[in-house]
Amino acid sequence: MNWERLNLSPRITAALQKGNLNSAKELLGLSVLELQALTHLSTSDVQQLRRAAARLYCGAAPVRTALDVRNSEPGEKLSLACPLLDALLHGGLPLCGITELSGESGAGKTQLGLQLCLSVQYPAEWGGLGSGAVYICTEDAFPIKRLRQLITQQPRLRPDIPQALVHSIRFSDNIYIEHTADLGALQSCIAQRVPVLLSRGLVRLVVIDSIAALFRSEFQADESMERARHLLALSGTLHHLSHSHKVPVFCINQVTDVIDSPNPGRCEFGLVESRILPALGLAWANQVMVRLMLWRLEGTVSDGDQSCAPRRLEVVFAPHLPQASCLCGVWLEGVRGIPDVVREDPGASTLTEALCRPVERDPEQKDGSMVS
Numbered sequence: 518m519n520w521e522r523l524n525l526s527p528r529i530t531a532a533l534q535k536g537n538l539n540s541a542k543e544l545l546g547l548s549v550l551e552l553q554a555l556t557h558l559s560t561s562d563v564q565q566l567r568r569a570a571a572r573l574y575c576g577a578a579p580v581r582t583a584l585d586v587r588n589s590e591p592g593e594k595l596s597l598a599c600p601l602l603d604a605l606l607h608g609g610l611p612l613c614g615i616t617e618l619s620g621e622s623g624a625g626k627t628q629l630g631l632q633l634c635l636s637v638q639y640p641a642e643w644g645g646l647g648s649g650a651v652y653i654c655t656e657d658a659f660p661i662k663r664l665r666q667l668i669t670q671q672p673r674l675r676p677d678i679p680q681a682l683v684h685s686i687r688f689s690d691n692i693y694i695e696h697t698a699d700l701g702a703l704q705s706c707i708a709q710r711v712p713v714l715l716s717r718g719l720v721r722l723v724v725i726d727s728i729a730a731l732f733r734s735e736f737q738a739d740e741s742m743e744r745a746r747h748l749l750a751l752s753g754t755l756h757h758l759s760h761s762h763k764v765p766v767f768c769i770n771q772v773t774d775v776i777d778s779p780n781p782g783r784c785e786f787g788l789v790e791s792r793i794l795p796a797l798g799l800a801w802a803n804q805v806m807v808r809l810m811l812w813r814l815e816g817t818v819s820d821g822d823q824s825c826a827p828r829r830l831e832v833v834f835a836p837h838l839p840q841a842s843c844l845c846g847v848w849l850e851g852v853r854g855i856p857d858v859v860r861e862d863p864g865a866s867t868l869t870e871a872l873c874r875p876v877e878r879d880p881e882q883k884d885g886s887m888v889s
């Protein structure tokens with residue numbers, strides 16, 4: 518290996534040669550302490566060395582830690598177009614990796630996907646990325662009527678943004694709709710057509726609605742190896758798109774019912790007690806950077822003249838976020854967080870209190886069991 522290619526100081530290059538290291542791959546497989554033992558360099562020298570080797574080995578994509586993602590500058594996250602939802606995600610969707618949103622039918626996943634397609638079009642100072650979106654439908658027809666409605670309702674959803682700016686954006690001109698009926702079509706869409714849109718700067722968001730549909734229809738239960746192979750190929754292409762163009766990839770996923778009892782040996786990422794789990798299993802879960810779940814709750818919440826079923830948006834896992842959730846609703850103008858609203862049933866406390874209220878304990882009971 519010609520270490521000169523790392524463009525580091527001759528002192529570091531000489532230490533590498535003395536340490537008998539032969540390749541960037543070998544170097545990246547060693548810990549900081551192991552590298553220090555081999556090269557006798559300082560910690561900061563070794564970190565500089567690892568960053569340079571990662572650049573060389575992985576191409577132009579820099580290595581980003583969870584802390585980097587958490588502390589991203591404005592313009593390095595995509596806003597969900599609601600301050601409460603953004604607060605849950607520490608600013609919005611990260612521009613690297615796959616963010617998955619799972620939930621039951623009718624939870625509001627598509628609504629959030631459409632909202633992101635509008636949010637991405639605002640300038641960075643308003644949480645957008647100043648570009649369009651590509652929306653890939655794998656199952657249902659694109660909900661064009663609802664998109665039109667959301668566009669006309671933008672002034673209501675985004676009252677903080679100067680109205681002249683809202684009215685100046687031609688939202689529907691910047692959303693590219695693709696329909697893919699099978700896995701081959703999806704692969705060729707994300708490998709050929711989407712990169713053209715991205716490299717021309719026409720889009721800075723990729724939405725797939727939904728990722729599970731094609732895998733469910735194309736593979737039988739006994740073809741799990743083949744399915745995992747296709748999943749990895751697909752996620753590899755999506756990762757490449759996301760990292761090379763610095764764009765979020767938002768994948769909507771469906772859920773499967775848990776038919777056996779909770780099994781601690783099965784890796785369910787914080788959803789151990791759940792009766793539903795995101796579809797596609799562990800092979801897919803390992804490719805996802807941020808997993809979100811949207812739950813439809815019982816009851817009704819009101820806001821002015823509107824009412825809807827409350828939802829809970831939950832961070833199941835993400836390297837840069839704590840497990841947390843927030844209440845929200847799907848309204849005429851889009852998906853909005855609910856700060857703390859009064860429930861419609863009589864005598865109730867606030868919805869947030871009701872949902873977060875700890876189960877009461879009977880002081881007489883000695884065995885620690887709960888009172889319902």
Ligand SMILES: Nc1ncnc2c1ncn2[C@@H]1O[C@H](COP(=O)(O)OP(=O)(O)OP(=O)(O)O)[C@@H](O)[C@H]1O
Nearest residue numbers: 620621622623624625626627628629663847848849
């Ligand atoms: N114009 C509207 N005004 C208010 N709420 C709406 C409107 N349109 C849709 N919704 C709400 O959104 C829900 C449907 O959301 P959505 O289509 O995003 O579900 P989904 O999670 O994508 O379901 P599926 O997996 O079946 O596609 C409806 O049940 C309704 O509560």
